[in-house]
Amino acid sequence: MGNDAVFRVDGLRKSFGHIEVLGGVSLELHAGEVTVLMGANGAGKSTLVKIISGVYERGGGTMSLAGPDFAHKAFAPNTPAEAIRAGVVTVHQNINDGVVADLDVATNLTLDRLSGRGAPFLFNPGRVRREAKAVADRMGLVIDLKARISDLSLADRQMVAIARAMAHQPKVLILDEPTSSLSSAEADRLFALLDRLREQGVAILYISHRMSDIRRLADRIVSMRDGVISGVFDQKPLDYEGAVNAMLGRKIHLDRIVARNSAKAVLTVDGLRIAEGARPFSLTLGDGEVVAVTGLVGVGKTALAETLFGVRRPLAGTMTMNGRPYAPETAGEAIAAGVFLVAKDRATSGIVGDFNIERNVSLPFLKRTSRLGVLRRRIERATARRQIRELGIVCRSEKDEMAALSGGNQQKVMVARWMSQAAKLFILDEPFQGVDISARRDIAAKLRASANGRATLLFVTELDEALETADRILVMSEQTIVGEHRNADIDLERLLAEVAGGPLHSAA
């Protein structure tokens, strides 16, 4: 394991408009080492990767790469191709970005050479196959070179994408959440490949949320939070909880919440299993209660939200709403039963871009806003105006286009939509994503103030958000619920240990 840094990032800065995404990031990568980069959504990981891989221009700071004589040279790629030529290769999160689905494996493995400068004009299948075989052999990749990519499993595609990247014989390999769509057996094959690359002396930057990946691979862990490095962990044994803590942070004044207890159960879930091989779990949500489910990305929070909302079927278990069996088959059925969901990622699953505020608010409740199918626009307008007032949405009028609103106000419209009618169970999946602090406070306050008469369930990755808003906090890990805390005198060490998914430690 080498100790000299192969790749160095120093004081990297980046802003989009007035928003600073990276506030001076410094990072070193060593040959033959896997450095894991952890960070919540919006911490700046992707921006960092995109600057290193030449997609974005950096706003400030320097990067340098060691040459063959170990002397560092400035590294400032203007395009992804330049980064690759210099020896820094990135495999992006979306597997299909790394391969061409309609071509065969051999062509994919040699694609960069085929399209590069000095490539022969004529396509010689025999030569392509020979070159591809050399690339595959170097990687220890056993795969049918004639197979079409679209016929391969996701894991095989990922392997091909990495092998293709490695054909450049890079010094630095960056992997952005490579296991997010792989099964655990498939992930094991990937890890074996990475072990091999590590032995070959490649410096690997591995971005992931999955604690099992991190435990398996990491030589070092770097945590990021709010655009800066918030912790570097390289002492063996690695301090995983410390890394999670540094990534999630906690700087919130806990005195703002007076945790309530609920007497009356609204939703009872019994023996629910949301993924193959996951442990079943049960939970009860009470009237007037705000419950937050927290956990890292990919642990099943959205799967649970979608199961409760009828978009996804549970593998096992039963649900009961106010004493009656509840098994919604569609979102429409869930809504009819009084279960509303503010879905994650409002741009793709919430906002109707062609509609103004008023029409976005009324969308799910058009039946109640119409008579014999004909819309009652006066009621629609009055509802929108009332909701704009209630949530303090900053706009000129209810006719404003959604694109004219800030992220926080767009999210308020989404919340206003689902609060325009009374819910029995109100679910919000990552409601504070891309929302400024004041809008976040407004929404949280509104949720708590209006909580009576329904159960409220929030899914948040950021611990702060859970601590700020909830009466009770549930922790998810590995597609199941692993912990429960009343939001008063919380044992944060235990909570973080549960989030990190490891065995419980009583002391840190």
Next chain:
Amino acid sequence: MTLRDYAIRYGFILLLFGLVAYFAIAADGFVSPQSAVFIFQSVAITGVLALGVTATLVVGGFDLSIGSVATSAMMAAAYVMVVLEQNALVAVIVCLLIGAVVGLINGWLIVYMRVPDLLATLGMMFLLVGLQRIPTEGRSIATGMTMPDGSVANGKFSDAFLALGRHRFDFFIPNLIPVSVVVLLVLAALIWFFLEYTRFGRMMYAVGSNERAAELAGAPVKAYKIWAYIISGVFASIGGILLAARLGRGDIASGNNLLLDAVAAALIGYAVLGAAKPNAFGTAVGALFVGILLQGLTMMNAPYYTQDFVKGVVLVVALVFTFALSGRGRN
């Protein structure tokens, strides 16, 4: 509002008025009730088709089969009356059924078989163009024709059916307004009301703008999409009925321009009032615009073969209005 906003919103309407004013001065007899009615009549059939295709555009789809649905309906109407010797009502019902079934199949192909909309309806177009020729072995249908088996078809277009194409209502001036124009206006009003003022129309727009958001708001997205194609198919078959009634025979060669003209009208409609989205009012104005332009050019003795070129220019200009100027095409 800036000047640019005004240009986007009222540009096309101004262009329309400008065009009318120009022809009024330049072409003798352009401003007369008869001329107006003639324009309406010339755009009635394509207008009806365009209103149908608007429904599929609203849900984010497209229907290339409308032209062939119309001609198939025309051939079916002729076949039912001339060969099978049935009355007008049966012919109309058969036509509407054909439209509904084709729309249903289109919707099924797109929604459940996951065939991309353009390809599914293109395939359906080829299928129908071929199918409508099979019963008569490629011949046009008219009273007294010889059938493939040697018999002679003795049925004829009933007067009631022909009236759909030839009767004119009195409107201040006797025998002024043809039935097809009334049908166009009624259907335009219906589809406009449906899309703008009912919850079903609103949901269709939501489906077209953000399918996932519509689904998570509880909408049966698949059903809405299929209904859009059924509407399109039925409207196209109404166009076919009007065509058959106007021609009085099942003409294998007619209706070639229906698809292009209808699609052009619907796409021009995007630019009307800066809507930047499919809408019934815009579609009707778009159809009218093309009609006025062609009528004016004809009266100014522009040669017939320049017509398609002029239509193409208008369409391209309208699309520039919609996508480049308003900047909404990027969303």
